[in-house]
Amino acid sequence: MxxxxxxxxxxxxxxxxxxxxxxxxxxxxxxxxxxxxxxxxxxxxxxNGLVIINLESYYDGNRYICPAKEGGLKVNDIIKEVNGEAISTNEALQDAAVNSNGGILTLKIEREGKEQTKNITPQKNTAGMYLIGAWVRxxxxxxxxxxxxxxxxxxxxxxxxxxxxxxxxxxxxxxxxxxxxxxxxxxxxxxxxxxxxxxxxxxxxxxxxxxxxxxxxxxxxxxxxxxxxxxxxxxxxxxxxxxxxxxxxxxxxxxxxxxxxxxxxxxxxxxxxxxxxxxxxxxxxxxxxxxxxxxxxxxxxxxxxxxxxxxxxxxxxxxxxxxxxxxxxxxxxxxxxx
Incomplete structure (x- = not known):
């Protein structure tokens, strides 16, 4: 055994x-x-970047959504850039989502050693805050x-x-x-x-x-x-x-x-x-x-x-x-x- x-x-x-x-x-x-x-x-x-450790849906007042998942992100993806700018802290990603006003965030990620680009559209939660539904480390x-x-x-x-x-x-x-x-x-x-x-x-x-x-x-x-x-x-x-x-x-x-x-x-x-x-x-x-x-x-x-x-x-x-x-x-x- x-x-x-x-x-x-x-x-x-x-x-x-x-x-x-x-x-x-x-x-x-x-x-x-x-x-x-x-x-x-x-x-x-x-x-070197932000590691996605979980994708979580949240309620927007009508339904449960997860913009990160809908945009093609997966657990273990490593976020390297947001809108062309290198990113290294959890707070920076949160700020990018909050300040997006619902606009598209273009993320450069690394998945299994290869770079990809994903477009994510943050959505409001019931408190009116724009989120993407991803936990990162x-x-x-x-x-x-x-x-x-x-x-x-x-x-x-x-x-x-x-x-x-x-x-x-x-x-x-x-x-x-x-x-x-x-x-x-x-x-x-x-x-x-x-x-x-x-x-x-x-x-x-x-x-x-x-x-x-x-x-x-x-x-x-x-x-x-x-x-x-x-x-x-x-x-x-x-x-x-x-x-x-x-x-x-x-x-x-x-x-x-x-x-x-x-x-x-x-x-x-x-x-x-x-x-x-x-x-x-x-x-x-x-x-x-x-x-x-x-x-x-x-x-x-x-x-x-x-x-x-x-x-x-x-x-x-x-x-x-x-x-x-x-x-x-x-x-x-x-x-x-x-």
């Missing part, structure tokens, strides 16, 4: 009303070394975990999966974003059917600025204040990953990252676009007792086996919160280079 899973996305806020492909192995001499992450971080993420914020720092190429990698919209699961288009260190001040434990979470707050210390949001991680530049003194660790080739004992390096309180025992129980696939490459099981009693297994905010936590960075945790299984998926570190590195 297929396991129920939950992606460990950062908590999203800001809504108005968040095949198999072959991997080419690299030689030992080409394997790079990086600094381990394990630190919690806060992300402030701003979309322009930004999100939350907490995750840094996977590694590559100082040679001046970037960090985190999460092990992309930042997706909570309502539609769309990979959010990155406009801009900042990553800052975060402090963990509590944990909501995971339990059967429910993923817990790391609870904390952002600090004023900047890690860097986001440059890419992808299916296998988020990436950003490293700020000038980076001063990690940990020993470098090699990135494992995908072929190095084996079932058996491993370690999770993560932060579950206000202190420093710690190692916790886990087991890699199954290699699922090595698809470079997947963040479900292998299955892990938490075996550390402290982590099980304190967190109930894997919790949200832990995504991106480095996984080490045989003194190499093999990947990062990405998901929790809701029917057994001691288990979840991991993405390979090589896939994260390869994705950054693409």
């Amino acid at each position: 297929k396991k129920i899973k939950k992606i460990l996305s950062v908590a999203l806020t800001g809504a108005v009303l968040l095949g198999f492909s072959q991997i080419t192995a690299v030689s030992e001499s080409e394997i790079q070394s990086v600094y381990l992450g394990g630190q919690p971080f806060g992300v402030k993420f701003y979309n 322009d930004s999100c914020a939350g907490i995750g975990t840094i996977t590694y720092y590559d100082t040679d190429n001046n970037y960090f990698a985190a999460l092990g999966h992309g930042i997706c919209d909570n309502d539609t699961s769309l990979l959010l288009p990155l406009g801009s974003g900042e990553a800052v260190y975060a402090n963990i001040n509590g944990v909501t434990k995971s339990s059967f059917g429910k993923a817990g979470s790391l609870n904390g707050y952002f600090t004023d210390s900047t890690i860097g600025y986001l440059t890419k949001n992808s299916d296998v991680g988020v990436y950003g530049t490293i700020s000038d204040n980076f001063s990690n003194k940990e020993t470098r660790i090699q990135i494992a080739d995908n072929s190095d990953i084996k079932t058996g004992n491993a370690k999770l390096y993560t932060t579950i309180d206000g202190g420093e990252p710690q190692y916790y025992s886990i087991e890699i129980t199954r290699i699922v696939n090595l698809d470079s676009n997947s963040n479900e490459n292998f299955v892990i099981k938490i075996t550390d009693e402290k982590l099980l007792n304190y967190c109930g297994g894997i919790v949200q905010g832990m995504s991106g936590s480095p996984i080490i086996q045989n003194d190499k960075l093999v990947g990062a945790v990405t998901h929790v299984f809701l029917n057994n919160t001691s288990e979840g998926y991991g993405v390979t570190a090589q896939n994260m590195v390869t994705n950054y280079d693409e």
Whole structure:
């Protein structure tokens, strides 16, 4: 029976009303070394455009209408322009509708990677306000975990999966974003059917600025204040990953990252676009007792086996919160280079 899973996305806020492909192995001499992450971080993420998360009809006094739907808009469309002007905030779209006086709004949208133009005619509601009947999201914020720092190429990698919209699961288009260190001040434990979470707050210390949001991680530049003194660790080739004992390096309180025992129980696939490459099981009693297994905010936590960075945790299984998926570190590195 297929396991129920939950992606460990950062908590999203800001809504108005968040095949198999072959991997080419690299030689030992080409394997790079990086600094381990394990630190919690806060992300402030701003979309490149407005993501439609819901279309809702409203009553105009005679009937229920939805101009956005009637004009051909769909959930997960990304609104890029209104009447030739770039748009980036929920408020700007609302103002455009309110001030249209019922005139046509020409919207440039992106749908499944292709640009289209749609004409929408706002209609009044019973209060006399012009609306289009679309809920949109322009930004999100939350907490995750840094996977590694590559100082040679001046970037960090985190999460092990992309930042997706909570309502539609769309990979959010990155406009801009900042990553800052975060402090963990509590944990909501995971339990059967429910993923817990790391609870904390952002600090004023900047890690860097986001440059890419992808299916296998988020990436950003490293700020000038980076001063990690940990020993470098090699990135494992995908072929190095084996079932058996491993370690999770993560932060579950206000202190420093710690190692916790886990087991890699199954290699699922090595698809470079997947963040479900292998299955892990938490075996550390402290982590099980304190967190109930894997919790949200832990995504991106480095996984080490045989003194190499093999990947990062990405998901929790809701029917057994001691288990979840991991993405390979090589896939994260390869994705950054693409």
